[in-house]
Amino acid sequence: MAKPVLHSIHVYPLKAAAGYAPHEVVVEPWGPAGDRRWVLTDDRNRIITQRAWPRMALVRVGALAGGAILVSAPGHEPLTVPVPVPGPGGTTTVEIWNDKVEGVPAGVAADAWFSGFLSIGVRLVHLDDPATRRPVDPQFARPGETVSFADGYPLLVTTLASLDALNTLIAQGDRPEEGPLPMNRFRPNIVVGGTAAWAEDGWSRIAVGEVVLRVAKMCGRCVVTTTDQTTAERGREPLRTLARHRRFGDKLVFGQNLVPESPGSVRVGDPVRILE
Numbered sequence: 001m002a003k004p005v006l007h008s009i010h011v012y013p014l015k016a017a018a019g020y021a022p023h024e025v026v027v028e029p030w031g032p033a034g035d036r037r038w039v040l041t042d043d044r045n046r047i048i049t050q051r052a053w054p055r056m057a058l059v060r061v062g063a064l065a066g067g068a069i070l071v072s073a074p075g076h077e078p079l080t081v082p083v084p085v086p087g088p089g090g091t092t093t094v095e096i097w098n099d100k101v102e103g104v105p106a107g108v109a110a111d112a113w114f115s116g117f118l119s120i121g122v123r124l125v126h127l128d129d130p131a132t133r134r135p136v137d138p139q140f141a142r143p144g145e146t147v148s149f150a151d152g153y154p155l156l157v158t159t160l161a162s163l164d165a166l167n168t169l170i171a172q173g174d175r176p177e178e179g180p181l182p183m184n185r186f187r188p189n190i191v192v193g194g195t196a197a198w199a200e201d202g203w204s205r206i207a208v209g210e211v212v213l214r215v216a217k218m219c220g221r222c223v224v225t226t227t228d229q230t231t232a233e234r235g236r237e238p239l240r241t242l243a244r245h246r247r248f249g250d251k252l253v254f255g256q257n258l259v260p261e262s263p264g265s266v267r268v269g270d271p272v273r274i275l276e
Contacts (some may be wrong), residue, residue: 004272007193014038016049017059024267030130031154039149050224054232078131140216153257164196178237184229209270211259220251
């Protein structure tokens with residue numbers, strides 16, 4: 001069998017929107033540089049994601065110099081959003097799952113653009129200080145480890161072999177017409193090739209190039225995985241098949257959540273070493 005290798009890298013500047021796939025990225029203590037530093041909130045300051053608003057999949061986000069982003073979506077003119085500076089009101093509190101995180105409002109132009117696209121009143125917020133704003137769940141982290149606006153952990157790894165195995169199971173199930181599914185349904189940060197199917201279940205620590213990463217926990221999947229990332233339409237897979245073949249306790253699992261132990265750069269083609 002071929003040796004494990006970094007097949008692709010994925011960065012999602014705005015939580016729940018489309019990402020991009022660079023050849024190289026710096027892995028910071030809280031995740032890939034620029035990953036999930038922006039989030040949308042509703043009128044109660046709760047995050048907006050594809051779980052309730054699948055149309056967010058249609059928002060394309062490009063990274064610009066200095067952390068700014070360029071957003072575009074069908075029927076809407078692109079908008080450049082600079083990194084906001086705290087104004088007289090300072091930061092605003094974002095409610096993300098069980099956490100309350102301080103961020104900086106992006107301003108009325110960005111709010112109007114996203115509100116117009118989603119047809120609800122939303123606010124765009126930037127995470128200005130990922131080093132201090134939000135700790136990783138202490139049950140799975142060490143003191144001082146932090147995370148961005150990601151669901152809970154700095155990175156998510158998946159493998160090509162596991163996707164192939166899952167798609168085989170979908171083809172053998174009662175909704176084969178919904179497969180095969182692409183990897184973007186699972187919104188990983190790093191995708192590894194050259195492994196056996198489900199090999200990642202047994203990893204505790206890995207090294208990708210010069211970066212050492214600790215496996216925090218399996219990644220339980222939600223309805224977002226049933227959303228076509230190019231059309232925003234929903235089906236039943238892969239949750240239907242995961243429920244039959246990949247149920248661990250009350251979680252339907254695909255991929256592993258990671259926490260960096262050493263920062264550095266990773267590049268497509270880097271060797272992936274299984275340390276533990």
